[in-house]
Amino acid sequence: MRGKVIRDVLVKTGNVVTAMTAGLIIGGLIMQAYGYDALHAYYSLLRHALGNPLTDAYPLTSTLSLATPLIFTGLAFAVSVRSGLFNIGVENAVYLGALGMVLASGLLRADTPLVLIIGSLMGLGLSVLFAFVAASLKVFRGVHEVITTIMLNWIAYWLVDYVRVNVFPDPRDPSKTIAVPPSARIPLLIRGTELSASFVIAILASLTTYFILWYTVFGYELRATGINLMAARYAGMKTSRLTIYSFLFSAVLGGLAGVCEITGRPPHYSITTGISNLMGLGFDGIAVSLIGLNHPIAVIPASILIGALNTGVRGMQIEARVPFELVRLVQGVIVVSLALPGLLSTLQKYLGIRRGRREVVVS
Amino acid sequence: MVLLIIAAVAIYMSLPQAPTTTPTTPTTPTTPVTPQPTKVCIVYDIGGRGDLSFNDMAYLGGSKAARDFNLELTELQSRSESDYLPNLRTLSRSRDCVIIVGVGFLLTDAIAQVADEYPNQLFAIIDGYVDKPNVLSVLFKEHEGSAVVGALATMIAGHYNKTTVGVVLxxxxxxxxKFEAGYYWGIRYGQEVFKGKTGREVNVRILYTYTGAFNDPARGKTATEAMLGEGAIVVYNVAGATGLGIFEAVAEAGAKEGRTMGPPFGIGVDADQDYIKPGFIIASMMKRVDVGVYTATRKALNYLIHKNVTKFGGILELGIAEGGIAMSRVEDLETFLELGVQAGTVNPQDRETILNAVVSMRNSIPSWMWDEAYKLQETLKTNKSLEVMGVKFSDVEAMIPFSAETIARLRSSLGVG
Incomplete structure (x- = not known):
């Protein structure tokens, strides 16, 4: 049994490595075609993403710091997929999580850790509220979650931007909101880096999610609903209720990403113009979840991989002098090739449920 | 498999690494022999390159400095806000940069923090203010250039027998x-010039609108359409990308009346934007970010290598006299068109057409108006005691930094709103 698990993990890791190699080769060819030294570029990428952890921790901390929000959003999406939902609403959960912290900072106007507690409760509350709208429309009216969550993303976006511009702008710099007060911030793990204790929270969230999904009745039912809705219903599970819970679970994880970003990332500790410091984290979570094959533990290395890419591209610009646009293109190629295997299997599964063809196999 | 991984890691670890310090003690440089820095480093905010304005001008300045001072130009764009700090830290740690220039006030907080961590690294911040000995804050006297285009706006209104001009912010x-104050003052000054030249009195009504956004051309367009509806003939863009909507609105209004050139006109900002809607942008208030980057680099070299200045940090304020602010001329357009061609947004074949359109637009108003506007620009280099409606230009300057309260007072003394 254990041997089988190990073999399974190795095979899946092998797939990721193969996909990554393919992406690196394609990206490299593109760079060569534009006249840049691909090997030098990749070497700079690696050096700036990892450095030499024994003598210099900064590059690695930067990688882990950029991986942190992706762990949360990756988990949030993974939970949805596991319960048979294609929930794009993680993005709005991130915005609203951060919004809660800003509201608490603005309303309390006090430099106390209480802001963190009240702010995260408000943030998660707002995320859950939005998710509940999508969930109810899905369960009671049969409106597809992709449509509702995309629309809710924009509602949340403009709501947050309204607060940034009109309710709690920073009086010294109205391009951003007021900042979370110092004593409500999540402390840095290492001074002089961006790595905060959010990373630890993210790991804990991942372990907790794994435990819930695989070691509780609730998690079992959630996964059963995801694998075959009809069979789960036939087996007496309250699938409508489970669908709603799945939305809320995912919203809490997404909201945590927003809370941790705004309370744990120097130097701004606020929502910046156009929500540009949060935008896209939810969507990146989809890629992360797909790379990690929607498994809560595998989401961690997948996030670190993307975090390393995001950190390493700095080196490609500085040392290999590859222009930013090309760097982003190559990065995109690598991410797509990484996510492709997961995307295909997820789509297969998803379409399978819709047709109700799959057998009930709950491992 | 496992052995393979271990071997790979071992090889990677043994590869030569860049000289680095531990991040916990970045403030105490321990290496006795530091190689001389050889780069001019530019960090952009999320706006990034390709805007044909602010950021591309920073690149122009950086590449000119690199050429003239025999340095290497390193550019680092930011994917998101969370890149600011690591971008600045990575460059500071490399110790390769003579100066690290942060382009845009969004980078202010990050520069302030990294400047503390790396006191031996020199920084510059464009449009922001950081009070540290190793940071040069590059600010512009936008009020000077705004006064010049304000005067031009009034004269154009008088020429077309109109009485309303506007500004969208x-x-x-x-x-x-600062833009507002200079513009209003210039408008009133233009009235006196116009009266002196033609003997005719033009009493300008000034409209202003804050759109609340720098990145929303749709709002810029709506605001401008409202102003045009009120009879405005010139609208000044002080709104970044929102201003692109201003140009659209004036060009559409002109086209509706079957014209290929204004009136109505827009006034460009930051870069020479005259080519964006050729024939409908009468002139631009150029804020030469390139001059800022270039000057900051020169100062860093003087401080660091030539050691002929003893102080680096402080405020570098660039106005007309310093070549940091100017109203656009046709020659400027050629430079900026080149930038547009390089970036692929301007078709090389169109260059001539655009130039011709701009030149014939400029010729469509009497040349003395241009002369007077450029004369004001010359005068403001040295003489700030010009006075209109009881307000000297030096009074306007003395009110900087403005607050909501002081600008309100100035608006009422210059008869705005």
Whole structure:
């Protein structure tokens, strides 16, 4: 049994490595075609993403710091997929999580850790509220979650931007909101880096999610609903209720990403113009979840991989002098090739449920 | 498999690494022999390259400095806000940069923090203010150039027998008050010039709108359409990308009356934007970010290598006299068109057409108006005691930094709103 698990993990890791190699080769060819030294570029990428952890921790901390929000959003999406939902609403959960912290900072106007507690409760509350709208429309009216969550993303976006511009702008710099007060911030793990204790929270969230999904009745039912809705219903599970819970679970994880970003990332500790410091984290979570094959533990290395890419591209610009646009293109190629295997299997599964063809196999 | 991984890691670890310090003690440089830095490093905010304005001008300045001072130009764009700090830290740690220039006030907080961590690294911040000995804050006297285009706006209104001019602004932040103040003063000054030249009295009504955004052309367009409806003939863009909507609105209004050139006109900002809607942008208030980057680099070299200045940090304020602010001329357009061609947004074949359109637009108003506007620009280099409606230009300057309260007072003494 254990041997089988190990073999399974190795095979899946092998797939990721193969996909990554393919992406690196394609990206490299593109760079060569534009006249840049691909090997030098990749070497700079690696050096700036990892450095030499024994003598210099900064590059690695930067990688882990950029991986942190992706762990949360990756988990949030993974939970949805596991319960048979294609929930794009993680993005709005991130915005609203951060919004809660800003509201608490603005309303309390006090430099106390209480802001963190009240702010995260408000943030998660707002995320859950939005998710509940999508969930109810899905369960009671049969409106597809992709449509509702995309629309809710924009509602949340403009709501947050309204607060940034009109309710709690920073009086010294109205391009951003007021900042979370110092004593409500999540402390840095290492001074002089961006790595905060959010990373630890993210790991804990991942372990907790794994435990819930695989070691509780609730998690079992959630996964059963995801694998075959009809069979789960036939087996007496309250699938409508489970669908709603799945939305809320995912919203809490997404909201945590927003809370941790705004309370744990120097130097701004606020929502910046156009929500540009949060935008896209939810969507990146989809890629992360797909790379990690929607498994809560595998989401961690997948996030670190993307975090390393995001950190390493700095080196490609500085040392290999590859222009930013090309760097982003190559990065995109690598991410797509990484996510492709997961995307295909997820789509297969998803379409399978819709047709109700799959057998009930709950491992 | 496992052995393979271990071997790979071992090889990677043994590869030569860049000289680095531990991040916990970045403030105490321990290496006795530091190689001389050889780069001029530019960090952009999320706006990034390709805007044909602010950021591309920073690149122009950086590449000119690199050429003239025999340095290497390193550019680092930011994917998101969370890149600011690591971008600045990575460059500071490399110790390769003579100076690290942060382009845009969004980088202010990050520069302030990294400047503390790396006191031996020199920084510059464009449009922001950081009070540290190793940071040069590059600010512009936007009020000077705004006064020049304000005067031009009045003369154009008088020429077409109109009485209304406007300005569309972005977010209500103190920097924009400087534009407002200069523009209003210039408009009133233009009235006196116009009267002196033609004997005719033109009493200009001034409209202003804060759109609340720098990145929303749709709002810029709506605001401008409202102003045009009120009879405005010239609208000044102080709104970044929102201003692109201003140009659209004036060009559409002109086209509706079957014209290929204004009136009505827009006035460009930051870069020479005259080519964006050729024939409908009468002139631009250029804010030469390139001059800022170039000057900051020169100062860093003087401090660091030639050691002929003893102080680096402080405020570098660039106005007309310093070549940091100017109203656009046709020659400037050629430079900026080149930038557009390089970036692929301007078709090389169109260059001539655009130039011709701009030149014939400029010729469509009497040449003395241009002369008077450029004369004001010359005068403001040295003489700030010009006075209109009881307000000297030096009075306007003395009110900087403006607050919502002081700008309101100035508006009422210059008869705005």
């Amino acid at each position: 972005g977010m209500e932040i103190p920097v924009l008050y």
